[in-house]
Amino acid sequence: MWDKLKAHHAQVADRSILSLFETPDRATGFSAEAGALLFDFSKTNIDAEGLSLLIDLAEDAGLAERREAMFIGARINETEGRAVLHTALRNLDATPVEVDGQDVMPEVLETLDRMEAFASDVRAGRFKGQGGAITDVVNIGIGGSDLGPAMAAIALKPYADGPRCHFVSNVDGAHIADTLRGLDPTTTLVIVASKTFTTIETMTNANTARRWMAEKVKDPAAQFVALSTAARRTAEFGIAAERVFGFADWVGGRYSMWGPIGLSLMIAIGGGDFRAMLRGAQAMDRHFRTAAPAENLPVLLALVGIWHHQICGYPTRAVLPYEQRLARLPAYLQQLEMESNGKRVSMDGEALQVVSGPVVWGEPGTNGQHAFYQLIHQGTEVVPCEFMFAAKGFESDLHYQHQLLVANCLAQSEALLKGRSLDEARAQVSGKFEGEELERQAQHRVFPGNRPSTTLAYPQLTPGVLGQIVALYEHRVFVEGVVLGINSFDQWGVELGKELAKSLEPMVTGEAEPVGKDSSTRLLLDYAKAKA
Numbered sequence: 001m002w003d004k005l006k007a008h009h010a011q012v013a014d015r016s017i018l019s020l021f022e023t024p025d026r027a028t029g030f031s032a033e034a035g036a037l038l039f040d041f042s043k044t045n046i047d048a049e050g051l052s053l054l055i056d057l058a059e060d061a062g063l064a065e066r067r068e069a070m071f072i073g074a075r076i077n078e079t080e081g082r083a084v085l086h087t088a089l090r091n092l093d094a095t096p097v098e099v100d101g102q103d104v105m106p107e108v109l110e111t112l113d114r115m116e117a118f119a120s121d122v123r124a125g126r127f128k129g130q131g132g133a134i135t136d137v138v139n140i141g142i143g144g145s146d147l148g149p150a151m152a153a154i155a156l157k158p159y160a161d162g163p164r165c166h167f168v169s170n171v172d173g174a175h176i177a178d179t180l181r182g183l184d185p186t187t188t189l190v191i192v193a194s195k196t197f198t199t200i201e202t203m204t205n206a207n208t209a210r211r212w213m214a215e216k217v218k219d220p221a222a223q224f225v226a227l228s229t230a231a232r233r234t235a236e237f238g239i240a241a242e243r244v245f246g247f248a249d250w251v252g253g254r255y256s257m258w259g260p261i262g263l264s265l266m267i268a269i270g271g272g273d274f275r276a277m278l279r280g281a282q283a284m285d286r287h288f289r290t291a292a293p294a295e296n297l298p299v300l301l302a303l304v305g306i307w308h309h310q311i312c313g314y315p316t317r318a319v320l321p322y323e324q325r326l327a328r329l330p331a332y333l334q335q336l337e338m339e340s341n342g343k344r345v346s347m348d349g350e351a352l353q354v355v356s357g358p359v360v361w362g363e364p365g366t367n368g369q370h371a372f373y374q375l376i377h378q379g380t381e382v383v384p385c386e387f388m389f390a391a392k393g394f395e396s397d398l399h400y401q402h403q404l405l406v407a408n409c410l411a412q413s414e415a416l417l418k419g420r421s422l423d424e425a426r427a428q429v430s431g432k433f434e435g436e437e438l439e440r441q442a443q444h445r446v447f448p449g450n451r452p453s454t455t456l457a458y459p460q461l462t463p464g465v466l467g468q469i470v471a472l473y474e475h476r477v478f479v480e481g482v483v484l485g486i487n488s489f490d491q492w493g494v495e496l497g498k499e500l501a502k503s504l505e506p507m508v509t510g511e512a513e514p515v516g517k518d519s520s521t522r523l524l525l526d527y528a529k530a531k532a
């Protein structure tokens, strides 16, 4: 099937995307809706034959069976022997989901209720710090224990009516120092979010926060909460069981914002809005599980990604939300997509026959327009762009600014599609220059166009819509992983650096000699020690 797709691509590669719009129903034929979302992929070079081949590719890879296996709790994370059940965290109807014959739903929903009770106590001032009602919450976590709630807390700012939420992730002391400066330890709640409760960055920052709190409060542990699968370690840290919110190993770190890892977000926006986010994700789960491939948003989004990266060979993709409050979505998707699908071998340990997942990057529009869009429009490498916009903003008194935002988003995908020809560029400068200078100046104003983009449109960034968007991307990553034949749910590629950091730490502190290190590492170690 890969060969067929590559042969099809060779046939259509020279065609302009714009020529596809000669068919009057191009946009309706190559867009799809699910829930509140509209996904338009008509501004790509995918035609009916290409789409049908891509769908065959996914079906041949066993997508339907793998998807069902995920939803019913089979151990599809084969290298770690785990089920993959983040979907159970938003299964609010409690339909049974079994792992090893045991329904996981009663415990999931009981934990959700406990989270909600605690969040509501904090928000209402019933749970107090030693100096009074909680004013600030500091979530200490990294990767999947940070990016989800941190991204969503910004995305859902219009719903945030609880204590202020802060997020500390980096082991760089600057992060926690800058965050704690100005906070009152007697009214601050610290949430230590770590699936394993061993991550060096998180545990180091948690200890720093405890020391900071101990300077001002008698019982710092009383203002600490733990979110983890490792009950024994949370107890060793001194956090009482009633403030530990546990989850099972079948929740992957980067898929975990729907459960206890989302507690900081729940405290910020409240249990009702948090559940609305879960319901949005649940609606996307149902759609993904049941819709035919040609109407299935996660499947389509994945297949467009595969077309651009594995077939067309475009090395990166840009996520460009025209929504300032989605400023952290690109970072969130970097972990989701690159930690999931940045793998060199297939599930059975064989080298991949095609390239793995792409580099994902991005920034909100319109900011990016004044920074890197130059390269997107005129650079020599094609960057498929994934635009997003809301029909409506929250700032009703600034409605015109929202209209301007939407116009900019649409302008960018149109510019990428159509470009500007040499003749049009000449016409633009003809009054100002002539002869050779006119030719030279005109060349700089040519836009090749014919650059692919997709657009995801939604009514407004409500909790439900955010849930739908994030679940859409989760399932997209899943589909891409199935097509590539890889395990999207482990992350062995992060281990080597962690091990080496352990061996280097005593060399940086001067407790050990740099034995066995290459000359570059020794040079840099010497510099770090000499200038410290």
Ligand SMILES: O=P(O)(O)OC[C@H]1O[C@](O)(CO)[C@@H](O)[C@@H]1O
Residues within 6 Å of the ligand: 142, 143, 144, 145, 193, 194, 195, 196, 197, 198, 199, 202, 253, 254, 339, 491, 494
């Ligand atoms: O929640 P933990 O166990 O602290 O892990 C944090 C992050 O570290 C990673 O394991 C990578 O090092 C991520 O997959 C995970 O989200």
